[in-house]
Amino acid sequence: MYTQKKQSLTIIVRATGEATTQVLVNQLELQLTAHDCLYVLDKEECFEDKLKRGFELAVREGKDFTVFIDADILIRRHALKKIKKLITKLEATDLGFGLRLWDRFYERPKFRGLHVYRTVLLEKAISAVPAPNLELRPESFTKQKLKEVGHAWRNDLSYYVAGIHDFYQKAEDVYYKFLVRSKRSEQDLKELKQKFRLAYDTDFKIALQGIEDGEKMTDVTNNKYLYKNNNRFKNLNLNLYYKKQSIDWIVLKKLIKYYYFNRLFWKSI
Template identity: 30%
Template sequence: MPHPKQLDVFAVIRSTGERTTQLTQQLLNEQLTENQVAIIHEKPFRRALERTYEIGIEKNYRWTLAVDADVLPALYAIQQLIEYAEQETDSLFQIKGQLWDKLFGGPRLVGMHLYQTCHLKQALECIDRSDQVHRPEFHVIESMNRMGFHEVRKQAILGLHDFEQYYFDYYRKGFVHAQKHGDAISLLHNYWTRMATVDDDFKCALAGFNDGIEQGGIAKTDVRYFEDRARDFLNSFRLKEKPELEIEMTAEQISDLISHMRVSREFKAWNRSLSFQKMKSRILCAIVPWIPQVFRKTIKSCLGMKTSRS
């Protein structure tokens, strides 16, 4: 294995003032040299995504790593991602592993993307600048997929996500998750309701969740939208915002924490539900060609699947 400091990658930390921004940088500096890591503070997220790609192109390393400032990378996380990526063909656009997500109670594919830099100029053209999409980065990845550039998702857990954040950010994330993750609404509501009795982080997320459900519409990705809302919430619950983070942690300690994590019962139930939905989709795909057109809508309805006009 090459020494981590020799990795051909430039990392961009995307921060909106997260409490863990400096810790994220410290953990990346364990795995890369200081001149291979930059922090940006761009709003809204669409602009942060655009700037990430621009920096990747300017620095011209083979790989560009986009890391959200609420991510705490584990030991050898970057090296592991690159080793996975180097096994792929030249059409690879991006690859990511899982992060243990505090708010979901289990591992998710979020927060850290490794891009092949040579495709970033094309990716810049795919950014939706209308602010009308829920997930700007996912939109780019889907657009690149349609042009023949593939993505890879690995099950390896490479860090922590959404731990040690400000109350403001938990409120904001709760609001956004309510609008962004319709398939996980019951998981989030049930888990956060249970955890809110012992952890104020979840109390804040639950308040944001309820406000997000009430608001509806396109998920807000501009952090500035939530400033007054979160301030009112903290005052109503008599919560004082957390101080700046002073925890000192190493990437090895992050890895050790991950090894002791246990999946929440709500997360397990959600995964079972997703597996059941996938099974129904496979059944539908297998039987539909053999069913007369006139009966197809009824069969889909019985299986709880979305129907179309075709």
């Protein structure tokens, strides 16, 4: 079993030009211990290639656990310390676990791009990554393949909300995210469209346009660079840049409003 005496992590940020990339890196650097290491993958490539490249890097680095964080996330002050504590709850055969983030557009805690993997199992994961454009959720597909051979993905370890997701993002990125979500989260579309139509926030209106445009398309791929030249919002400045607000305070305010101090509130902080 992994114990807190062996607390060293490889942290890999997966970036595709997000406005919050450097802020996230700065946050992580403040939380690193002397035994942790941090990498940023920011090459222009499809998600499947970035996923596989990240797994390969983690295996080469060789630490017991690897944390993958998408660059549209900002984390709380002690998030890495919490991750190290939660790792001790895993069974020896578990692949890893995810943590919830407060999602700007869903306006509730959701599992997003923060994944903690047992590094020794990533050799198997590399061969399970699907070829580009075959799966709408390539990382979930990969996890399912490993589950089939006995390595569970655990999203039941904690209600802790580790940070925020999709805040302060570029207009073009918001549009693309919901272009993809129109195909990937079809069960959510009615709720999202209703919410976005009532909203005054510009990024919510852009998200609605992404959904509506995506619904008119036959398919959408996991490579935002293919849509770069045709993105109708690529030159729009939302003025949503991060202003050094406390992520803990943002999360706390959202959770109080959402949970009203019930038992899940206390578990989520």
